[in-house]
Amino acid sequence: MSGQQRQRVPPGAETPGRVGDVRRGNLARVLTAIARWTSEQSPTRAQLATLTGLTKASVSSLVTELIEQGLVVEIGQHRDGERGRPGVGLGLDPSRCVLGMEVNVDYVSAGLVNLSGQPINHAVLPRDNRSSRPEEVTGALGELITEYRNFATNQGLTILGGALAIPGLVDSRNSLVLHAPNLGWDGIRLGLAGLLPDTLLGVSLFNEANASAVAYRQSVPQAPATFLFVSGEVGIGGAVVIDSELFTGPHGAAGEIGHVIVQPGGSPCSCGAHGCLETMAGQDAIYRASGVLAPVRNPGQPVTTDPEPRETIALLHAALVAGEPQALDAVDRAGYYLGAAVASSARLLDVHTVVLGGHFAALGQWIVPALHRSAADHGPASGWPLRIILSPLGATAALVGAAQSVVRDLLEHPPVATQR
Amino acid sequence: MSGQQRQRVPPGAETPGRVGDVRRGNLARVLTAIARWTSEQSPTRAQLATLTGLTKASVSSLVTELIEQGLVVEIGQHRDGERGRPGVGLGLDPSRCVLGMEVNVDYVSAGLVNLSGQPINHAVLPRDNRSSRPEEVTGALGELITEYRNFATNQGLTILGGALAIPGLVDSRNSLVLHAPNLGWDGIRLGLAGLLPDTLLGVSLFNEANASAVAYRQSVPQAPATFLFVSGEVGIGGAVVIDSELFTGPHGAAGEIGHVIVQPGGSPCSCGAHGCLETMAGQDAIYRASGVLAPVRNPGQPVTTDPEPRETIALLHAALVAGEPQALDAVDRAGYYLGAAVASSARLLDVHTVVLGGHFAALGQWIVPALHRSAADHGPASGWPLRIILSPLGATAALVGAAQSVVRDLLEHPPVATQR
């Protein structure tokens, strides 16, 4: 037998470059060019040709395929008052969307995001997930999903896939929650496949801080391309965006700024280390230092009942507005340590901008002065313009960002039709 | 006029995917497959076909081109005692090489590295570069280069390009030294192009810690693919390697672990910040704490003459061997703070292995216990197997690594012959 099939690929081998890969790459180029188009008028084939460097002929062929796949639609004629034949505007199909979801400590949320990354709608469902088993939570999600599927059907929308953000370490590939201390989930495989059956993309899992960072980058027009995102939730989450790309590290756990050491040999953190940022600037630390919660309980001490999470935030906020010195001091102190961790991280990662999200964004006006003071103390004397920005996005950031991640992945890796 | 040239590409546009790109990619695939081949026997075309997933026909064609380019050579026949026609072994052309160089505080060094990444020879020339102007140093380099060019001519070697490592921040693209405090160079364009005229690749510039990390990864067989490299030179340099790839950050300055804050509001660092790792574990800090150098001079105090750098190291080493408590304490303390910074960085970057180079490697047996203690104090309680390794490479690491970087870039982006 002298037949020569494609070789059986041994483990660790690479995928070869075939001629067809060029098309896949160019499909993605055209698609992302359409997605990133900023001007008012939607782009024409000719404009895409100049932008991508491909010829008009190639763009025509590629666009035809994208239209057949239902990713792109023609949007009427172009008229700029110029001479010549008017072009046909092209845009991402507005009827395709992705369902974003978030499970956090005290709520579950969901919403639809279209291929342009814009949220269509969303809802937040208060729910205490701290003591819930995963199946209960996915059950609650299931109800939300049914609502959104009905909405989609009514509006003529097609849901291509889903995305779930959770506050913890995840293994996206395998829908595995590695470690979510605030939900009490550890090494849990979520049954996500069943949540959105019969969709092209299935359901992907994301870390909450990463998803929020993506949402910031995609939703805020003046967002920088490179920044460190710090999210104050129950813990302190973080994410690193470099050139609009998430840096998730070799195992997907990069950006965990909450466990940067700000006091070697300091107080014990819930993670087991000592002197982590979280012990100085975490929600609990701020609450207790500000007198909103009782100080740390010792084993022997009688247990006092703490207020509900939502109320606690309101209490702290009220104290700050009232100018109570203990609260102001607590936040100032947290900001100073946060600044040290941020300075360390920013220099280590070579990043010049920090975006504060979650509760840190809410504490903005009180925490930012300390942050700036700290950044000045802990940054190089010259040539270090550390910018500190507050994220304007609220609690829906994570679900929107998770969905946007899925959309972006689809646009960068469009399904290839011509494949036997 | 209806002619249709390739469109003029507007700024910010992408390069399109042409059919020819596939070949470029596959040339690189075959080349790196040859380079990474580990077994005794050199690979044959057939083996490369199975490994890369390409067909024998494609591999034949690609190998022919690589041989024409002088990157690959045939190395006699294969005989494994098996049946069938014996294959022809393929290897990287052993007569091609790259000249690696390093300028450090108290020496200049150079050496040749072949396409397999193996050093052919090297030499270190003691020289105090602290007070030298760049032209003087490049002059001294020029003399070394002449020697190596003669050597290459005599041995029938072709020098394809050069690589220079320096202890400081560089802009590789533009041969620009942004900030090298220990050499006193700031914003200096080195005239590197003239150093190796008429070479295919010219001369590239690298950061010393990055280059040393590359050398570790390429030269030590059991080296992990992902690690944080910490280099104790006059300052504390660092580098991040993820999946065998340098992570240099958006501006090329990532990995600067020397300026991670280990004591918020601590003593001032030469960089202008307060509480940097360098102030606690830098060479100077260790020397002064161990009593080998006089304590920090205050402005009014009379200046005492400190010994030469080389002697100081010897003094410290002697004190440690003699078991002098002050020296042991100083190193232990430095190790503890180093451990805190390393723990922070490792968690932020999601890295599980740390490699110590430069003086830290030399202090190994005295500093590692404190490092382990500190890592235990500052890492999560479970599931965090931080490995600490000492680099066995000496002062030639940086020049070798710089050259290896250039070689690797050549192998991953081989020049395409069929281009009009």
Place this chain on the structure above:
DNA sequence: ATCAATTAGTTTATAATCTGAACTATATGG
């Protein structure tokens, strides 16, 4: 109204490059 000028988009021949099958080359072992 008509036509030149201009721009958008399509058609078609050509070139690059990988694949797959057939073929040649060279070894081992009975």
Place this chain on the structure above:
DNA sequence: CCATATAGTTCAGATTATAAACTAATTGAT
């Protein structure tokens, strides 16, 4: 000396981008 086996080459076929020619649609001047 021949069956078997493996290495490597040759060549037709499939994809896909390019370049040039062509068709389509619009503006503005005559």
